[in-house]
Amino acid sequence: MVSLHRHQLAWLTRSGWAAVLGRPWDVQARDCLAHWALHRLPLVVTRQPAHAGADGWIALGLPAPACWGRRRLVLQVPRAAVDGLGEFPRLADVQDLLPPPAWDVLRELLGRLSQCHAAARVFGSYGWQAISGLDHVRAGSDLDLSIAVEGAIHADAVARALGLFEAPQLRLDGELMFGDGAAVAWREWAEWRGGRARAVMVKRLDGVHLHRDAAWCGHTEPMEIAA
Structure with missing residues (x-):
């Protein structure tokens, strides 16, 4: 397997x-x-x-x-x-489940991700509702995305694309998925890479660890450190 x-x-x-x-x-x-x-x-x-x-x-x-x-x-x-x-389903395949006011912003996001050569999948309540057809989504449910990235530079570009998403009635959440199975919440990644956090939480199937340097994702350039 x-x-x-x-x-x-x-x-x-x-x-x-x-x-x-x-x-x-x-x-x-x-x-x-x-x-x-x-x-x-x-x-x-x-x-x-x-x-x-x-x-x-x-x-x-x-x-x-x-x-x-x-x-x-x-x-x-x-x-x-x-x-x-x-x-999980691709983001483009769950549009009909999202609040209609978010549709135009979603299409813009899909375009930005395409430019980054990144594809988003939807997990969480929207992903499960797309799979089961049952009532997983509730008022205030986040749109949870899982996006595979090919290293730190690619992750930076994807996080910037996600950061431009602003839709009424819908908050964007989710994780950047690295090739070795490591995952980082995209918002936490952006804070860490921007020097506004000293460490980042990296999730794997066997547990969660805090990392201060970027060696775990194959990136060795110096980073800003939050004061």
């Missing part, structure tokens, strides 16, 4: 779902999981325990929609129970 990364979707086999549903869940959780199994909906790869790779199990999550209390269900399955892996 290919390596796992943040915001990756995982579809279970029928036998995998049968094993999950055979576990002791409460009524609400079982109801939600049964719907996911019936409609062959994906789960999402979450932070992996230290022993996960060695024992052949994968930690997965399911952020339930409003009809099941918006619960965050967590479970582990053997790798053999995973039928396939995939990604």
Whole structure:
């Protein structure tokens, strides 16, 4: 199986779902999981325990929609129970879910990202609603983007493009995804690279770490340091 990364979707086999549903869940959780199994909906790869790779199990999550209390269900399955892996929808494919006043600004953002040779995917409530068709989005939900970047300079360009997004009723959030699996919130990246923060929080599947220098992302030029 290919390596796992943040915001990756995982579809279970029928036998995998049968094993999950055979576990002791409460009524609400079982109801939600049964719907996911019936409609062959994906789960999402979450932070992996230290022993996960060695024992052949994968930690997965399911952020339930409003009809099941918006619960965050967590479970582990053997790798053999995973039928396939995939990604969240592209930003261009979820436009109809966004508030209409944001559509023009969204198209401008897509143009800027295209100029940066970057493609955005939508996770979070908008991404899940696009996948399930259920009520994940609520008033005030952020638009969460996951954008693959090819190093610090590319990340700078993408963060600048994101920083120009201003839409009524919609806040832009999300992460820059580096090639080795590291992820950084784009707003925190911009603050750090601009010298307004001393360190940046880098997230990986096995945990979170604070970094002061840029060696982790292959960048060795000196940076401004916040006073």
